[in-house]
Amino acid sequence: MENKKQSTGSEIGRLLKDNIKSYMMYIALVLIMLFFQIWSGGKFFKPSNITNLFNQAAYVAVLAIGMTLILILKHIDLSVGYVAGFTGAIAAILMQTHGVNQWLAILIVLLIGLLIGLYQGTLVMRVGVPAFVTTLAGMFIFRGLLSLSLAKTGTIVISQKGFLSLCQGFIPDIPNGTGYHLATIIIGVVAVALVIYSQVKSRRNKQKYDFDVVSTPIFIAGLVLISAIILVVCVVLASDKGIPWSAVIVGVILAIYTFLLSKTKLGRYIYGIGGNDQAAELSGVDVKLVTQFAFCSMSVLAAVSGILYASRLSSATPTAGNAFEMDAIASSYIGGTAVSGGVGKVTNAIIGTFVIMSLTNGMNLMSVDISYQYIVKGIIFIAAVAFDVRARKK
Secondary structure (H helix, E strand, O other), rough: OOOHHHHHHHHHHHHHHOOOOHHHHHHHHHHHHHHHHHHOOOOOOOOHHHHHHHHHHHHHHHHHHHHHHHHOOOOOOOOHHHHHHHHHHHHHHHHHHHHOHHHHHHHHHHHHHHHHHHHHHHHHHHHOOOOOHHHHHHHHHHHHHHHHHOOOOOEEEEOOOOOOOHHHHHHHOOOOOOOOOOHHHHHHHHHHHHHHHHHHHHHHHHHOOOOOOOOOOHHHHHHHHHHHHHHHHHHHOOOOOOEEHHHHHHHHHHHHHHHHHOOOOOHHHHHHHHHOHHHHHHHHOHHHHHHHHHHHHHHHHHHHHHHHHHHHOEEEEEOOOOHHHHHHHHHHHHHHOOOOOOOOOOOHHHHHHHHHHHHHHHHOOOOOOHHHHHHHHHHHHHHHHHHHHHHHHO
Protein backbone atom coordinates (compact mmCIF):
# COMPACT_ATOMS: atom_id res chain seq x y z
CA MET A 1 0.00 0.00 0.00
CA GLU A 2 2.86 2.31 0.94
CA ASN A 3 4.67 1.62 -2.33
CA LYS A 4 1.49 2.25 -4.28
CA LYS A 5 1.05 5.64 -2.58
CA GLN A 6 4.66 6.50 -3.29
CA SER A 7 4.40 5.45 -6.92
CA THR A 8 1.19 7.46 -7.38
CA GLY A 9 2.77 10.44 -5.65
CA SER A 10 5.90 10.16 -7.78
CA GLU A 11 3.79 9.94 -10.92
CA ILE A 12 1.90 13.10 -9.94
CA GLY A 13 5.24 14.82 -9.36
CA ARG A 14 6.56 13.60 -12.71
CA LEU A 15 3.42 14.75 -14.52
CA LEU A 16 3.63 18.19 -12.93
CA LYS A 17 7.30 18.45 -13.84
CA ASP A 18 6.83 17.27 -17.43
CA ASN A 19 3.69 19.32 -18.03
CA ILE A 20 4.25 22.34 -15.79
CA LYS A 21 3.72 24.70 -18.70
CA SER A 22 0.28 23.26 -19.44
CA TYR A 23 -0.75 23.19 -15.78
CA MET A 24 0.58 26.62 -14.85
CA MET A 25 -2.25 28.63 -16.44
CA TYR A 26 -4.86 26.50 -14.65
CA ILE A 27 -3.05 26.97 -11.35
CA ALA A 28 -2.76 30.70 -12.00
CA LEU A 29 -6.47 30.98 -12.81
CA VAL A 30 -7.50 29.14 -9.63
CA LEU A 31 -5.15 31.25 -7.48
CA ILE A 32 -6.39 34.50 -9.03
CA MET A 33 -10.02 33.55 -8.45
CA LEU A 34 -9.39 32.46 -4.86
CA PHE A 35 -7.43 35.64 -4.16
CA PHE A 36 -10.23 37.90 -5.36
CA GLN A 37 -12.87 35.75 -3.63
CA ILE A 38 -11.10 36.35 -0.31
CA TRP A 39 -10.16 39.99 -0.79
CA SER A 40 -13.51 41.03 -2.24
CA GLY A 41 -15.34 39.64 0.76
CA GLY A 42 -16.89 36.74 -1.13
CA LYS A 43 -18.24 38.81 -4.02
CA PHE A 44 -16.24 37.12 -6.78
CA PHE A 45 -18.07 33.78 -6.77
CA LYS A 46 -21.54 35.27 -6.49
CA PRO A 47 -23.76 34.02 -9.35
CA SER A 48 -24.33 37.54 -10.69
CA ASN A 49 -20.58 38.20 -10.85
CA ILE A 50 -19.80 34.88 -12.53
CA THR A 51 -22.43 35.75 -15.14
CA ASN A 52 -20.84 39.18 -15.52
CA LEU A 53 -17.42 37.53 -15.91
CA PHE A 54 -18.73 35.32 -18.73
CA ASN A 55 -20.19 38.34 -20.52
CA GLN A 56 -17.01 40.37 -19.99
CA ALA A 57 -14.84 37.55 -21.30
CA ALA A 58 -17.00 36.62 -24.31
CA TYR A 59 -15.83 39.25 -26.80
CA VAL A 60 -12.16 38.78 -25.82
CA ALA A 61 -12.46 34.97 -25.95
CA VAL A 62 -13.79 35.11 -29.52
CA LEU A 63 -10.86 37.31 -30.55
CA ALA A 64 -8.38 35.03 -28.73
CA ILE A 65 -9.61 32.01 -30.68
CA GLY A 66 -8.95 33.72 -34.00
CA MET A 67 -5.69 35.25 -32.79
CA THR A 68 -4.37 31.82 -31.81
CA LEU A 69 -4.52 30.71 -35.46
CA ILE A 70 -2.73 33.87 -36.56
CA LEU A 71 0.02 33.47 -33.95
CA ILE A 72 0.50 29.77 -34.72
CA LEU A 73 1.23 30.86 -38.30
CA LYS A 74 3.83 33.34 -36.94
CA HIS A 75 1.81 36.40 -37.95
CA ILE A 76 -0.08 38.97 -35.90
CA ASP A 77 -3.23 41.06 -36.31
CA LEU A 78 -3.20 44.41 -34.51
CA SER A 79 -6.36 45.69 -36.23
CA VAL A 80 -8.89 43.36 -34.58
CA GLY A 81 -9.85 45.74 -31.77
CA TYR A 82 -11.01 48.53 -34.03
CA VAL A 83 -12.41 46.08 -36.58
CA ALA A 84 -14.63 44.90 -33.71
CA GLY A 85 -15.52 48.47 -32.76
CA PHE A 86 -16.22 49.48 -36.37
CA THR A 87 -18.37 46.45 -37.21
CA GLY A 88 -20.33 46.87 -33.97
CA ALA A 89 -21.01 50.48 -34.97
CA ILE A 90 -22.12 49.41 -38.46
CA ALA A 91 -24.57 46.93 -36.91
CA ALA A 92 -26.01 49.69 -34.71
CA ILE A 93 -26.32 52.11 -37.64
CA LEU A 94 -28.02 49.53 -39.83
CA MET A 95 -30.57 48.66 -37.14
CA GLN A 96 -31.25 52.03 -35.52
CA THR A 97 -30.75 54.49 -38.38
CA HIS A 98 -31.78 52.48 -41.43
CA GLY A 99 -34.29 50.10 -39.84
CA VAL A 100 -32.57 46.92 -41.09
CA ASN A 101 -33.74 43.68 -39.49
CA GLN A 102 -31.40 42.77 -36.61
CA TRP A 103 -30.48 39.32 -37.96
CA LEU A 104 -29.86 40.69 -41.45
CA ALA A 105 -27.69 43.42 -39.91
CA ILE A 106 -25.62 40.75 -38.14
CA LEU A 107 -25.17 38.83 -41.41
CA ILE A 108 -24.09 42.00 -43.23
CA VAL A 109 -21.57 42.79 -40.49
CA LEU A 110 -20.11 39.27 -40.70
CA LEU A 111 -19.72 39.67 -44.47
CA ILE A 112 -17.95 43.00 -43.88
CA GLY A 113 -15.60 41.17 -41.52
CA LEU A 114 -14.91 38.60 -44.22
CA LEU A 115 -14.08 41.35 -46.75
CA ILE A 116 -11.71 42.97 -44.27
CA GLY A 117 -9.95 39.65 -43.82
CA LEU A 118 -9.67 39.18 -47.58
CA TYR A 119 -8.18 42.66 -47.92
CA GLN A 120 -5.60 42.25 -45.18
CA GLY A 121 -4.75 38.65 -46.08
CA THR A 122 -4.18 39.67 -49.71
CA LEU A 123 -1.81 42.45 -48.67
CA VAL A 124 0.16 40.04 -46.50
CA MET A 125 0.32 36.97 -48.74
CA ARG A 126 -0.09 38.29 -52.29
CA VAL A 127 1.53 41.73 -52.09
CA GLY A 128 4.09 40.81 -49.46
CA VAL A 129 3.44 43.55 -46.91
CA PRO A 130 4.38 42.24 -43.42
CA ALA A 131 1.40 41.37 -41.23
CA PHE A 132 2.59 43.75 -38.51
CA VAL A 133 2.59 46.69 -40.94
CA THR A 134 -0.65 45.70 -42.68
CA THR A 135 -2.63 45.29 -39.48
CA LEU A 136 -1.06 48.32 -37.78
CA ALA A 137 -2.25 50.35 -40.76
CA GLY A 138 -5.62 48.58 -40.41
CA MET A 139 -5.77 49.66 -36.77
CA PHE A 140 -5.46 53.31 -37.85
CA ILE A 141 -7.89 52.90 -40.75
CA PHE A 142 -10.67 51.22 -38.79
CA ARG A 143 -10.22 53.54 -35.84
CA GLY A 144 -10.78 56.40 -38.25
CA LEU A 145 -13.78 54.68 -39.85
CA LEU A 146 -15.28 54.08 -36.40
CA SER A 147 -14.96 57.76 -35.55
CA LEU A 148 -16.40 58.81 -38.90
CA SER A 149 -19.34 56.44 -38.69
CA LEU A 150 -20.39 57.87 -35.31
CA ALA A 151 -19.31 61.48 -35.91
CA LYS A 152 -22.85 62.79 -36.52
CA THR A 153 -24.76 60.66 -34.03
CA GLY A 154 -22.27 59.97 -31.25
CA THR A 155 -23.13 56.93 -29.16
CA ILE A 156 -26.00 54.96 -30.70
CA VAL A 157 -28.32 53.20 -28.25
CA ILE A 158 -29.50 49.78 -29.48
CA SER A 159 -33.06 48.72 -28.71
CA GLN A 160 -33.53 45.43 -30.61
CA LYS A 161 -34.23 42.75 -27.99
CA GLY A 162 -32.91 39.83 -30.04
CA PHE A 163 -29.59 41.61 -30.60
CA LEU A 164 -29.30 42.60 -26.94
CA SER A 165 -30.03 39.06 -25.78
CA LEU A 166 -26.79 37.84 -27.39
CA CYS A 167 -24.78 39.19 -24.45
CA GLN A 168 -27.51 39.96 -21.95
CA GLY A 169 -29.92 37.05 -22.32
CA PHE A 170 -29.97 33.54 -20.88
CA ILE A 171 -30.93 30.15 -22.25
CA PRO A 172 -34.61 29.30 -21.57
CA ASP A 173 -35.43 27.19 -18.53
CA ILE A 174 -37.55 24.09 -18.04
CA PRO A 175 -40.43 24.89 -15.66
CA ASN A 176 -39.77 23.41 -12.20
CA GLY A 177 -40.31 24.27 -8.56
CA THR A 178 -36.74 23.78 -7.35
CA GLY A 179 -35.64 27.41 -7.51
CA TYR A 180 -32.75 26.37 -9.77
CA HIS A 181 -32.36 26.83 -13.52
CA LEU A 182 -32.94 23.18 -14.41
CA ALA A 183 -31.80 23.48 -18.05
CA THR A 184 -28.39 24.72 -16.89
CA ILE A 185 -27.95 21.73 -14.56
CA ILE A 186 -28.95 19.32 -17.35
CA ILE A 187 -26.44 20.96 -19.70
CA GLY A 188 -23.77 20.61 -17.00
CA VAL A 189 -24.48 16.89 -16.62
CA VAL A 190 -24.42 16.39 -20.41
CA ALA A 191 -21.15 18.34 -20.63
CA VAL A 192 -19.59 16.11 -17.98
CA ALA A 193 -20.76 12.99 -19.84
CA LEU A 194 -19.27 14.29 -23.10
CA VAL A 195 -15.95 15.13 -21.41
CA ILE A 196 -15.73 11.67 -19.86
CA TYR A 197 -16.63 9.99 -23.17
CA SER A 198 -14.10 11.99 -25.19
CA GLN A 199 -11.30 11.48 -22.66
CA VAL A 200 -11.93 7.74 -22.38
CA LYS A 201 -12.07 7.42 -26.16
CA SER A 202 -8.83 9.38 -26.56
CA ARG A 203 -7.12 7.24 -23.92
CA ARG A 204 -8.21 4.01 -25.63
CA ASN A 205 -6.97 5.26 -29.01
CA LYS A 206 -3.57 6.05 -27.50
CA GLN A 207 -3.40 2.63 -25.88
CA LYS A 208 -4.36 1.02 -29.18
CA TYR A 209 -1.28 2.50 -30.84
CA ASP A 210 0.99 1.95 -27.80
CA PHE A 211 1.29 5.65 -26.88
CA ASP A 212 2.14 6.55 -23.30
CA VAL A 213 -0.86 7.26 -21.08
CA VAL A 214 -1.15 8.19 -17.41
CA SER A 215 -2.06 5.52 -14.88
CA THR A 216 -5.72 4.72 -14.23
CA PRO A 217 -5.85 6.44 -10.78
CA ILE A 218 -4.37 9.66 -12.18
CA PHE A 219 -6.68 9.51 -15.20
CA ILE A 220 -9.75 9.07 -12.99
CA ALA A 221 -8.60 11.87 -10.66
CA GLY A 222 -8.28 14.22 -13.62
CA LEU A 223 -11.77 13.36 -14.85
CA VAL A 224 -13.21 13.89 -11.38
CA LEU A 225 -11.53 17.30 -11.11
CA ILE A 226 -12.73 18.50 -14.52
CA SER A 227 -16.24 17.17 -13.89
CA ALA A 228 -16.37 18.87 -10.49
CA ILE A 229 -15.37 22.24 -11.96
CA ILE A 230 -18.02 22.00 -14.69
CA LEU A 231 -20.75 21.00 -12.23
CA VAL A 232 -19.84 23.66 -9.67
CA VAL A 233 -19.92 26.42 -12.30
CA CYS A 234 -23.25 25.16 -13.64
CA VAL A 235 -24.79 24.94 -10.15
CA VAL A 236 -23.63 28.48 -9.36
CA LEU A 237 -25.15 29.78 -12.60
CA ALA A 238 -28.29 27.70 -12.07
CA SER A 239 -28.86 29.41 -8.72
CA ASP A 240 -29.31 32.68 -10.61
CA LYS A 241 -30.54 33.02 -14.21
CA GLY A 242 -28.68 30.14 -15.84
CA ILE A 243 -26.16 30.02 -18.67
CA PRO A 244 -25.86 33.29 -20.62
CA TRP A 245 -26.17 33.14 -24.41
CA SER A 246 -22.71 34.69 -24.69
CA ALA A 247 -21.22 31.54 -23.13
CA VAL A 248 -23.15 29.38 -25.61
CA ILE A 249 -21.86 31.43 -28.56
CA VAL A 250 -18.26 31.19 -27.36
CA GLY A 251 -18.72 27.46 -26.69
CA VAL A 252 -19.98 26.79 -30.22
CA ILE A 253 -17.13 28.78 -31.79
CA LEU A 254 -14.62 27.01 -29.54
CA ALA A 255 -15.99 23.57 -30.53
CA ILE A 256 -15.77 24.44 -34.25
CA TYR A 257 -12.18 25.66 -34.05
CA THR A 258 -11.07 22.82 -31.78
CA PHE A 259 -12.41 20.36 -34.36
CA LEU A 260 -10.79 22.34 -37.19
CA LEU A 261 -7.33 22.35 -35.61
CA SER A 262 -7.34 18.78 -34.27
CA LYS A 263 -9.38 16.78 -36.78
CA THR A 264 -8.94 18.34 -40.24
CA LYS A 265 -6.23 18.67 -42.86
CA LEU A 266 -6.53 22.43 -42.63
CA GLY A 267 -5.62 22.26 -38.95
CA ARG A 268 -2.57 20.11 -39.69
CA TYR A 269 -1.57 22.55 -42.42
CA ILE A 270 -1.80 25.48 -39.98
CA TYR A 271 0.48 23.75 -37.48
CA GLY A 272 2.81 22.62 -40.27
CA ILE A 273 3.16 26.11 -41.70
CA GLY A 274 3.74 27.55 -38.24
CA GLY A 275 6.45 24.99 -37.58
CA ASN A 276 8.23 25.38 -40.92
CA ASP A 277 6.48 27.20 -43.75
CA GLN A 278 9.11 26.29 -46.34
CA ALA A 279 8.88 22.58 -45.57
CA ALA A 280 5.09 22.81 -45.67
CA GLU A 281 5.20 24.48 -49.08
CA LEU A 282 7.59 21.84 -50.41
CA SER A 283 5.12 19.22 -49.15
CA GLY A 284 2.43 20.69 -51.40
CA VAL A 285 0.58 22.89 -48.87
CA ASP A 286 -0.82 26.11 -50.31
CA VAL A 287 0.70 28.40 -47.67
CA LYS A 288 -0.86 31.55 -49.11
CA LEU A 289 -4.38 30.13 -49.18
CA VAL A 290 -4.16 28.73 -45.63
CA THR A 291 -2.83 32.04 -44.30
CA GLN A 292 -5.53 33.92 -46.19
CA PHE A 293 -8.10 31.73 -44.46
CA ALA A 294 -6.62 32.58 -41.05
CA PHE A 295 -6.89 36.33 -41.70
CA CYS A 296 -10.46 35.99 -42.99
CA SER A 297 -11.33 33.88 -39.96
CA MET A 298 -9.78 36.47 -37.64
CA SER A 299 -11.73 39.37 -39.12
CA VAL A 300 -15.04 37.48 -39.08
CA LEU A 301 -14.47 36.64 -35.42
CA ALA A 302 -13.60 40.31 -34.81
CA ALA A 303 -17.03 41.16 -36.23
CA VAL A 304 -18.61 38.61 -33.86
CA SER A 305 -16.67 40.23 -31.02
CA GLY A 306 -17.95 43.67 -32.04
CA ILE A 307 -21.53 42.36 -32.06
CA LEU A 308 -21.14 40.85 -28.58
CA TYR A 309 -19.57 44.01 -27.19
CA ALA A 310 -22.29 46.25 -28.64
CA SER A 311 -24.90 43.85 -27.28
CA ARG A 312 -23.34 43.94 -23.81
CA LEU A 313 -23.25 47.75 -23.71
CA SER A 314 -26.62 48.12 -25.50
CA SER A 315 -24.88 50.70 -27.69
CA ALA A 316 -22.12 51.47 -30.17
CA THR A 317 -19.55 53.94 -28.86
CA PRO A 318 -16.55 55.77 -30.42
CA THR A 319 -14.22 54.10 -27.89
CA ALA A 320 -15.31 50.53 -28.65
CA GLY A 321 -12.41 48.26 -29.56
CA ASN A 322 -9.75 50.13 -27.62
CA ALA A 323 -7.00 47.66 -26.57
CA PHE A 324 -9.10 44.58 -27.47
CA GLU A 325 -6.22 43.28 -29.56
CA MET A 326 -3.86 43.47 -26.57
CA ASP A 327 -6.18 41.35 -24.42
CA ALA A 328 -6.58 38.83 -27.25
CA ILE A 329 -2.84 38.53 -27.89
CA ALA A 330 -2.11 38.27 -24.17
CA SER A 331 -4.81 35.60 -23.77
CA SER A 332 -3.30 33.49 -26.54
CA TYR A 333 0.24 33.70 -25.18
CA ILE A 334 -0.83 33.10 -21.57
CA GLY A 335 -2.72 30.08 -22.94
CA GLY A 336 0.56 28.61 -24.18
CA THR A 337 0.74 29.68 -27.82
CA ALA A 338 4.43 29.64 -28.71
CA VAL A 339 6.13 32.95 -29.43
CA SER A 340 8.02 31.16 -32.23
CA GLY A 341 4.80 29.82 -33.81
CA GLY A 342 3.70 26.29 -34.61
CA VAL A 343 2.27 25.55 -31.15
CA GLY A 344 -1.04 26.57 -29.59
CA LYS A 345 -4.54 25.42 -28.64
CA VAL A 346 -7.75 27.42 -28.79
CA THR A 347 -8.99 25.71 -25.60
CA ASN A 348 -5.95 27.02 -23.75
CA ALA A 349 -6.50 30.48 -25.23
CA ILE A 350 -9.91 30.50 -23.51
CA ILE A 351 -8.20 29.75 -20.18
CA GLY A 352 -5.81 32.61 -20.92
CA THR A 353 -8.81 34.84 -21.55
CA PHE A 354 -10.29 33.97 -18.17
CA VAL A 355 -6.94 34.72 -16.51
CA ILE A 356 -6.93 38.22 -18.04
CA MET A 357 -10.62 38.91 -17.50
CA SER A 358 -10.62 37.49 -13.96
CA LEU A 359 -7.88 39.99 -13.13
CA THR A 360 -9.96 42.80 -14.63
CA ASN A 361 -13.17 41.66 -12.96
CA GLY A 362 -11.55 41.13 -9.56
CA MET A 363 -9.72 44.45 -9.58
CA ASN A 364 -12.95 46.20 -10.53
CA LEU A 365 -14.66 44.56 -7.55
CA MET A 366 -11.88 45.93 -5.35
CA SER A 367 -12.10 49.38 -7.00
CA VAL A 368 -8.47 49.26 -8.15
CA ASP A 369 -7.53 52.25 -10.30
CA ILE A 370 -7.42 51.49 -14.05
CA SER A 371 -3.76 52.59 -14.20
CA TYR A 372 -2.75 49.86 -11.76
CA GLN A 373 -4.91 47.35 -13.66
CA TYR A 374 -2.86 47.90 -16.82
CA ILE A 375 0.37 47.52 -14.85
CA VAL A 376 -0.75 44.24 -13.27
CA LYS A 377 -1.92 42.80 -16.60
CA GLY A 378 1.37 43.82 -18.20
CA ILE A 379 3.36 42.05 -15.48
CA ILE A 380 1.27 38.89 -15.82
CA PHE A 381 1.71 38.98 -19.62
CA ILE A 382 5.49 39.34 -19.60
CA ALA A 383 5.80 36.70 -16.86
CA ALA A 384 3.77 34.23 -18.95
CA VAL A 385 5.85 34.81 -22.09
CA ALA A 386 9.13 34.63 -20.14
CA PHE A 387 7.97 31.35 -18.58
CA ASP A 388 7.08 30.02 -22.05
CA VAL A 389 10.50 30.90 -23.46
CA ARG A 390 12.36 29.37 -20.51
CA ALA A 391 10.24 26.19 -20.58
CA ARG A 392 10.89 25.66 -24.29
CA LYS A 393 14.63 26.16 -23.88
CA LYS A 394 14.68 23.44 -21.22
